[in-house]
Amino acid sequence: MTATHPPATHPPDSQHSGLVALLPRAARPYALLARFDRPIGIWLQYWPCAFGVALAGGAVSHWPLFLWLMLGVIAMRSAGCVYNDIVDRDLDVRVARTASRPVASGAVSVRAALVWMVALSLVGLFVLVQLPWRAQIVALASLLPVAAYPFMKRITWWPQAWLGIVFSWGALVAWTAVGGPPGLALPLLYSGCIAWVIGYDTIYALQDIEDDALVGVKSAARAMGAHVRAGVALCYGFALLLWAGALWAVRPDPLVLLALLPAALQLTGQIVTLDPGNGGDALAKFRSNRFAGLLVFAAMLVVGSAG
Numbered sequence: 001m002t003a004t005h006p007p008a009t010h011p012p013d014s015q016h017s018g019l020v021a022l023l024p025r026a027a028r029p030y031a032l033l034a035r036f037d038r039p040i041g042i043w044l045q046y047w048p049c050a051f052g053v054a055l056a057g058g059a060v061s062h063w064p065l066f067l068w069l070m071l072g073v074i075a076m077r078s079a080g081c082v083y084n085d086i087v088d089r090d091l092d093v094r095v096a097r098t099a100s101r102p103v104a105s106g107a108v109s110v111r112a113a114l115v116w117m118v119a120l121s122l123v124g125l126f127v128l129v130q131l132p133w134r135a136q137i138v139a140l141a142s143l144l145p146v147a148a149y150p151f152m153k154r155i156t157w158w159p160q161a162w163l164g165i166v167f168s169w170g171a172l173v174a175w176t177a178v179g180g181p182p183g184l185a186l187p188l189l190y191s192g193c194i195a196w197v198i199g200y201d202t203i204y205a206l207q208d209i210e211d212d213a214l215v216g217v218k219s220a221a222r223a224m225g226a227h228v229r230a231g232v233a234l235c236y237g238f239a240l241l242l243w244a245g246a247l248w249a250v251r252p253d254p255l256v257l258l259a260l261l262p263a264a265l266q267l268t269g270q271i272v273t274l275d276p277g278n279g280g281d282a283l284a285k286f287r288s289n290r291f292a293g294l295l296v297f298a299a300m301l302v303v304g305s306a307g
Helices: 018-022 028-033 040-055 064-087 110-128 133-140 143-155 159-167 169-178 185-215 220-250 254-273 279-287 289-306
Strands: none
Touching: 018 028, 028 064, 028 110, 040 064, 040 159, 040 169, 040 185, 040 220, 040 289, 064 110, 064 143, 064 169, 110 133, 133 169, 143 159, 159 169, 159 185, 159 220, 169 185, 185 220, 185 279, 185 289, 220 254, 220 289, 254 279, 254 289, 279 289
């Protein structure tokens, strides 16, 4: 029986618009499969990498890392999206926002998707060999949590926490590649990124909360229920506190805490104006974290360069 969906209050996950619309028709499903039409995921996975380079003091001495890590994020985030869609094809077809994804809709076969995933992973491998060997080991250690992530929504009410572990891994790679000093700065930075990811991905999950309940998909948004705004506020608060600790560990000066003030105001604005019942608003708030990441990066850059 074919699943039917009520009209969505937010755009579908795959859209033939922007640069994707300029591609040959045969290439478009593969671009959509890699989420090239939705670069927000690239930025959100890239910012922890940039945080790590900046706070470790490598913004000038290791500036090519910014470019290599961006290329690596583009390739591996895209490969991860393909893998996620292969694993989740049975769930995606039952959710209004994701039913049009290429594998779920049948536009791309599972075999073709696997070939595309391998091709993207080879680009990631090219980036990997450009990194120092210690950073290579750290990067390779991420493969297990990445492989496990698509299954988390079937197992735990907190798949957003697992996504935080995966999406924040770049901070560990970047810090190691720069050769940042030992101490509390890195674990505080990494933990802060995890808390941030849990917060913004909980907002993202608000788009699907009704469909998720119908198909049995677990999420932090469903777990928090009517307390989702307070829950996200707690996540953002922990993120800011942990990031402040990381800055302090690099430069113990009260003035460094002011560097996070713009990011704190942006994150607070998200919470205050969030409309949990409006999928379009949830998507807009989620996307605004691209700018929040820029503000946090500015703080890391200022303190890391002066530390």
